[in-house]
Amino acid sequence: MGADQPLTESNNKGPIRGGVAIDAARQQNAQTPLRRAWWLLAAAALAVFLVLTIGYSVTRSPWWDEGMFADVAMHFRNTGHLGSIVLAPHGYLNWPGVHEYTYWQLPLYLLTEGVWLRMLPATIQYARLLSVIWGCVYLAAWFLFVRGLTGDGALSTFVTAVVAMDYAVLSAASDARMDMMCAALGQLGLASYVSLRTSKPILATALAGLFGAASLFCHPMGAVTTVSIIAIILFLDRRSICWRGVPLAASFYLVGFALCIRYAMENPAIYHAQSSAAASYRIARVAGALHSIVYDVRNRYFAYYFWFLEGAARLKVCSLLFGLAGVAGIALTPRLRSEVLGKVLLLLAVITYVGVALVDNQDFPIYFIYSVPVLTACGAFWAYRWWARPLIWRFAAGALLVAATIASTGAFALKIHANYFRRQYLSAVQVIKANLPAGGTVFGGAELGFALGFGPQLVDDRYLGYGSGAPLPALYVMDPNYVGMRSEKTAWQESR
Known part of the structure; x- marks a missing residue:
């Protein structure tokens, strides 16, 4: 019997190994159509995103911000110095020396747009194409961010596809402002850290600092993305922070600040006048800041998505409600709340809402790109997980998702059809x-x-x-x- 034992084990191992191989092959064959379906979803979402953003970039009437920033970019393109060509020194705010210096705005986007318009014709459509490209970078960063936290390619694809249809993302990606670039760099900071934190922690920390600093020197809203990056690092690795990477991360901020100080010292009086005027109507005292935090949901979010609209246009509120439902769904569902992605999204939702309210107390909708996509990602995560629940819950999540997607994509399809560039601007x-x-x-x-x-x-x-x-x-x-x-x-x- 003892002599037969090895033979028995050998005989048993053969079929087991064969069975495992067969099961693995069957599982791989079964997953192939599913994997193909997720890739098709990603391709379809990217195609719709590009059609809508490029279409709106071509047909949207230019507005003042786009011209004001292109004015500085063109001056840099032509002379190598930052300054405005057409803006009068006291024609907007009290900005003396505005033809020679641009101290009222952080420089990175203006420099980037100047180089961009050096390579391409200085039209509004090409200026907006830069934001379309940054929009694609933003979506790729969202995919890497979710996959880095979950390791789930299907979930990552789904969240990214839903974020691609978000109204705020479509709007920012077809606007020749710095917000899409600023948000994309911030999201890259988050994505690089969560993707590399275990395998290459020094590189992860350094890249988070690099992209976070680049975001900050695009626009003051980069402070929100910087706080988000720091908060996620502390949340995930507060007991095992890679301290060797911290000096590298900090160095990018220090270099940026040093260059800005060097530029400001060229004319301190003009710097003080321009920066003070630019900040005078933005920065609120403590009472004003608290008021903004409390009432921003009404004065900014629901005002823009519902109250300022009429008729069928009010359906745009579905985009906002889907994200808010996702936040509530994650917060009230213990299983979702216990997942690392759920915790991180809730933390980011709080940081971005408060951050936008503090940095901008004027209730401008252009800054939705820094907060609303986080809500939309909450909605996507909630809908994805609830799809395995009973039919009534699946229907609720799916109906809100469909309504939000139709509201966003339909609104931009109508905007493209209206073609205000031809009807208003060219006229x-x-x-x-x-x-x-x-x-x-x-x-x-x-x-x-x-x-x-x-x-x-x-x-x-x-x-x-x-x-x-x-x-x-x-x-x-x-x-x-x-x-x-x-x-x-x-x-x-x-x-x-």
Whole structure:
């Protein structure tokens, strides 16, 4: 019997190994269609994202912010220095020396856009294409972020696909502002850390610092992404932080601050005047900050997604409700709340909501890109996990997801069809060119520079020279959003 034992084991091991191999092959064959389905979902989401963002980039009427930032970028492209070409020194806020220095905004996006427009034509469509590309980077970072936390490729693909359809993401990715770049760099910081924290902790910490610092020097909202990165590092690894990577991470911030200080020291008086004026209406005292945190959900979120709209446009609120339902679903479901992704998303939701309220107390919707996609990711995670629950819960999550997706994509399809670039912007430009005498100047928003050129022919002075002393123009172009920003009354404001 003892002599037969090895033979018995050998005989038993053969079928077992064969069975395992057969089962593995069957499992792999069964997973192949599923894996293909997730790849198809990712490809479809990316295709819809590109169609909507590029389509809206082509048909959206330019607005003042896009022109103001392109004005500085064009000056850098042409001269190698930051400064405005068309913005009058006192035509918006009290910004002396604005033609020679740009101290009112952090520089990284302006430099990037200047290089971008050096390689491509200086049109609004090409300026927006830069944001479309950063939007793709943002989505890739979301995929890496979720996969780094969960190791689940299917969940990562699903969350990324849902985030790609988010209204705030589609809007920021078709806007020639720095917000898409700033948010993408911040998300890359999160993604790089969670993806490499166990295998290459020094590199993970260094990359988190690199991308976080780059985000910060795009826009002050980069402070929100920086706090998010630090919070996630502490949450995940507070007892095992890779201290050898911290000096590397900090060095990127120190270098950035040193360069900014070096630039500010070129003219400290102008720096103080411009930066003080830019911050004067943004930074609130403690009471104002608390008010913003408490009422931002009403004054910014529901105002933009519901109250300021009429008719079918109010269906846009489904995009917001889906994210809020996801937050509630994770918070109230112990199993979801116990997962690391659930905990991280809830933490990010709190940080980004509070951060946006503190950095911007003007309730501008352009900053939704820093907070709303986190809510949408909460909704996607909640819907994905609830799909395995009884039918009624599955239906609730699925219905909200479908409604949010249709509301976002449908809204942008209608915007593209409206083509306000042709109907409003080009029509206005034709009237301007037809009535502008030779050598005459136009007072109007900087966005007119995309059609008239960023040069002396165009002056961005909404106060008609009241503060700058500029002579009256041949034409003045009115716009519903072209209103006074300074607190004191002006002759121009009173005359209206």
